Amino acid sequence: MSLKKGIIGVDLGATNINSLLMSEDGEVLARDFRPSLGYQGKEKVLSQIFSSIKTLQKEGKKSGVSSFLGIGVGSPGPLSVSKGIIYHSPNIPGWENVPLVDILQKEFNLAVFLENDANAAALGEWWRGAGKGINYLFLLTLGTGIGGGIIIDGNVYHGAWDVGAELGHMVIKEGGMSCGCGARGCLEAYASATGVVKRTISAIKHNHKTIITRLIQNDLNNLTCELVFKAAKQGDELALWIVEETGRYLGIGVGSLINILNPQIVILAGGMIKAGDILLKQVKKYAMLNSLKASREKVEIVPAKLGENSGAIGAVATVLKRKGII
Ligand SMILES: [Zn+2]
Structure with missing residues (x-):
């Protein structure tokens, strides 16, 4: 098996979470799609995000990914890209000032980057669409x-x-x-x-x-x-x-x-x-x-051109962009 590096992109929506595992050159290696369950509150949404990422990590290992470059998350705002905090989500009870980047970094020990969902879609289309x-x-x-x-x-x-x-x-x-x-x-x-x-x-x-x-x-x-x-x-x-x-x-x-x-x-x-x-x-x-x-x-x-994957592809592109790879 080859030594491939994988990047995980999470498109966090009010209804669904769409996540992709991609290679540096833009190949989609795996996809995970599941409900966000926002109505069940903040902790439930976080556990859905964790499960989605873990599923992709497992899939990645099966397809020859030897290491992960990072995780990108596209989310509805308002949020701070530099602080990695989502300030508020009208559709998730208790979702106030969530330091999502810190939370994911602690859980996965990987570089994590946050981006506004529409910005991520724009970057995704710029990269691959x-x-x-x-x-x-x-x-x-x-x-x-x-x-x-x-x-x-x-x-x-x-x-x-x-x-x-x-x-x-x-x-x-x-x-x-x-x-x-x-x-x-x-x-x-x-x-x-x-x-x-x-x-x-x-x-x-x-x-x-x-x-x-x-x-x-x-x-x-x-x-x-x-x-x-x-x-x-x-x-x-x-x-x-x-x-x-x-x-x-x-x-x-x-x-x-x-x-x-x-x-x-x-x-x-x-x-x-x-x-x-x-x-x-x-x-x-x-x-x-x-x-x-x-x-x-x-x-x-x-x-x-990227359809419903533009946000997740953009979340991957966010990781590559912030790391200066693209
Ligand atoms: Zn308005």
Whole structure:
């Protein structure tokens, strides 16, 4: 058996933990996927993380991994990358100021690095995905919320207090829809999956005719963003209008970011990109309408390539980056 070095990347989500064991050159050697069990509290989540890592260590030994370079963790914020502390998680009772890096270092005696989940996804796509070989990019994760990650000159941009790149909380409409962050008019309030559902419900309540009412059996609780996109693909007028509007809001945000950052590419990730071209086309159209000629001319707006593994691959990349290997 060869002497392979392994790196473990953990994508810690509110619902699931997705972990990968990879080699230095980016080969996936093993995967572990399990529920986070956040509702059972902090200790349970920690034991799920431990079990996930231990499973990958065992798998690694079977496939010829002789040593582990470290563990990377991508997690929702707010968190401190430099202190290795996750300050708070709304979905895990008792998850306050958790020194996760210290905890994992003590348990596994390995180098441990923490990164914000959307930053990790951006770094993952930069290392192995849609952003390979590209030094200036930003990524939006379009899901329940909207996360952001910025890569500048091949490095993750963290800001002064590690809380930068919160691209979803860019205000696109003064005094607009209320956002989970407490403010109004954020991009996330309009263009996240949650925002899409809210806007669709409001349109249905205003008696717009749509096949969606049949798809949800007249129960608005059944409405999901996925269903809206499905109805749009079937040519439903209201759904098509909602998709265009979503693309317009995203395009306003993306266009401004293109002006500010002058990226080579913009990557769209997260569950909403399953909608495919129907959404991407609109985002491209409105991003072009809302950016300056000099910066928009050569920019490409593309879907992420790594799917649900971008966070875990990014967590592995975080280890390699902080160790100066990539
Ligand atoms: Zn907000």
